[in-house]
Amino acid sequence: MRRAFKIIVRLVLVLAVVSVALGLWKREEIFRLLAVNSLFSEEKIVGNFSNMEGAFVTTPLARGAGAISPLPQGDDMTLPAGADQWINDRAVTSLLVLHNGQIRHESYYLGTSSSDRRVSWSVAKSYLSALFGVLMEEGAIASLDDPVTKYAPLLEGSAYDGASIRNVLNMASGVSFDEDYLEYSSDINRMGRVIALGGTLDQFTADLKDSFATPGDTWQYVSIDTHVIGMVIRGATGRDMPSLLSEKILMPLGLERDGYYITDGAGVAFVLGGLNFTSRDYARFGLMIAQNGAYGGQQIVPAMWIAESTQASAPTAPGDIGYGYQWWIPVGAQDGEFMARGVYGQYIYIDQVRDVVIVTTGADRKFREKGVNNSNIGMFRKLAQIL
Template identity: 40%
Template sequence: MPFSPKTIWRKLGFGIGIFLLVSLGAAQFFKKDLIRLQFVLTLFEPAGIVENFRNMTRVLDYRTVRRRGPVYRIPYESKRLPASYPYQGQDHDLAQWIERTATSGIIIIHDGKIAFERYYLGNHASTRWASWSVGQSIVSALVGFAMEEGLIRSLADPVNDYVPRLGASGYNGVTLREVLQMSSGIGFNEDDADWHSDINRLARRVALGKAIDDVVVSLENERPPGTFHRRVSMDAQVLAMVLREATGRSLSTYMEEKLWSRLGMESDAFWIVDGDGMELVFCGFHAQLRDYARFGLFFLNQGKTFRGQQILSARWIQDAVTPGRPHLLPGADNPNSSSRPAFGYQWRLPEPPDGDYCAIGICGQFIYVHPRYRVVIAKTSADADDIPSGDERDVESLAVFRSIAADMARHP
């Protein structure tokens, strides 16, 4: 019997209602993923980059690295900064550089005392800020701790000895030393300005709750390991995977035990994590500016705490900031490196060599150490113009840091 128009409309209305309810339920179910994806897609937008860099933990999942023990109150001895710095044969205004690179905070420590500390763009001393690749240099120190505890046997060990899943990836047979030196040979496009690059596709996947371990296992190598240096953030992520398996603890827990509870840190820090709770070493560490500087002091003091206790060997510190192979040496004309600065264990070394070294993150994040001048500089920024500039912006910043360090030494 044919349905009456009223019956047809009733059934159609019921179907539309069911569809709307299902759609609403799906939207609620995926709401968190959609919010995270929107956040990641607009992360580097100039209009929102400052708020994004200091508020990632409001949107993305994270794990806390808790500080413990007494805070090391770094003494103050205020000094004036030089008005200018030399770069490419000309003098440039230092205050303009601070503004032009969208500095959100800078602290300069000379001979164990804070000589200069300023905050900008609404930041203050208690602001936690995204470190980006600076966190990779901190993680490299944790490899040193695991080595000296005997949890990692040798840097010559293949990473798949510790993480068997990597045996099915391009990391099969790649050694710990080769991933520390970003010389794994893995094919991975790090161009942050390219929508289709591996690093941007990875960020979108993680925003949707995917496991980063699965991404790492899917990677393939494009050249023999140990022959060419290129920045591959997944090499640092592999270090975290190895540390997790070797220590039996999360990266956050191990970092808390070995560093954040021993260096007199001022505040808890945060690691952004994926859907499985794995720390995102390629981008996800957040801490206060002074605590970044305290880590720099730890390296300046050759692995000693503010109390003078040797907790990481001076030999490891030295090896970490030494380019151990020809392909790690500095220079734009090095045919086996894609980077102008030299490279150690996730640390970069300016040219020409002067004993100084630096942890560098995208958009102007730095921990710079100059042992001869006894200077540590930590800088956080929201410099969106750094993304298309390649190494150029970093090379200029390193020139600024060298100029400041030399000036501090001239005016003790």
């Protein structure tokens, strides 16, 4: 009995030592996993969205050495009726309205400020679309109808084998992927844990094997499609996403601050939702898009690509919100009305006819409730119409 007791004590001590050693060895990964698991909690979400480097590995996005481009201050606009209630209900953290390139309204809430670099979530997809258009014009990618496996051979044998670039730009790959942010075991949350623990998104994507539809037949919002676009770009150019995005898109914009990308364990950028910029710098990107790809006297993104990518070309259901190449087109949109949209209340809304760009960041834990997106679009339209 005594001998057995000693063996048990030794075993417990060994396990304790091993646990401590593992804790020290994987300390950063464990810390990030804990941070990810509480990323959207009510008491932490606002602070987390301004400090994503605390939960994930990140890499800088250089603004370059150029001068900060001006965003002139225009006359302050009066917000429409219901705006204050909307700001409160939607947990808005910033609201920035540009008209004719001038700031007509700028406000920050819930303890945030103009210097906060807020996470983009899926607004990042529209940045990737702009970069893709530049690379298409440069000839790095031959055709939107090329199979994704031509540039990303790792995807051969995966659910993406047979999908074209156009299919993934349109979110019409037919690949099965559970996008429920509120379900712990969903694919999107499982992916977040993979990133936090140092896994690779390329392999995560290649391991997806199930499809629900033939590529091109059905639209379904599948965020991992955007990662495939990133794999195509990296395969076509032999370059990493941060340096490409900085060189081709960000540096010509004259940003106020360097941004940063969330990355996976291999340093690959989280292109489907990992950008972090100030609200004003999001506005500079939006203004460039609103001006058909031109900014500061330079054509940054081809105007033809802006026009094509912001058309409702995806096979969405009749009467539903439209989708282009990583851009959303609201129901009943007039020409030149489209937006980038991310979960929890991140938007860049553009009305080219009225020359209006609206940026909002938020921490709206009720963003999935019925009518919320339509309510947001309704407020953006009110803001645009009174200018």
